Amino acid sequence: MTIATFDEFAAAALPELTRLSVAITRGASEADDLVQDCLVRLAGAWERVDDQRDPIAYARVTLIRLNLNRARRMRRELSAVARFGRHEASRAASIAGEPTWEPWLSDAFAALSPRQRSAVALVHLWGYSIDETARVIACRPNTVKTHLARAMSTLRQAARDAGIRTPAKGPIS
Numbered sequence: 774m775t776i777a778t779f780d781e782f783a784a785a786a787l788p789e790l791t792r793l794s795v796a797i798t799r800g801a802s803e804a805d806d807l808v809q810d811c812l813v814r815l816a817g818a819w820e821r822v823d824d825q826r827d828p829i830a831y832a833r834v835t836l837i838r839l840n841l842n843r844a845r846r847m848r849r850e851l852s853a854v855a856r857f858g859r860h861e862a863s864r865a866a867s868i869a870g871e872p873t874w875e876p877w878l879s880d881a882f883a884a885l886s887p888r889q890r891s892a893v894a895l896v897h898l899w900g901y902s903i904d905e906t907a908r909v910i911a912c913r914p915n916t917v918k919t920h921l922a923r924a925m926s927t928l929r930q931a932a933r934d935a936g937i938r939t940p941a942k943g944p945i946s
Contacts, residue, residue, distance in 0.1 A: 881931030
């Protein structure tokens, strides 16, 4: 494919990639950075993506993996900063962002691990199967189920704490 084709793809995929990015990062500025990083990576690999059946799926996988790498990097950086006694200021700066949902939901989603956020976003927002989600976040299907169960438990508890009625716990397929 030519670069014009990539430009057309990027313009068409931008809204969906932005929604996914906001869901897994929780902040608009972080989401924009993540989408830009994803598109840069995708442009560099566009010839390989050309052979793929679904370039948007390739972009989603790239976005999720970039977010997981970003979360790992932030965890290492916060650990290093904590050794110098500036942990609270750095932590506040790293999680400051514009909430995209009600405050209780934004806080509850932020409390989830990056893999839990990714699993919830892919399964519940984008309709991925457990197996597809496992391939994207590079783990086993049972691990995805565990991430989902723990994440949903955390979100249900946060909803109850906010005074919102939640449905009974159901099976995760």
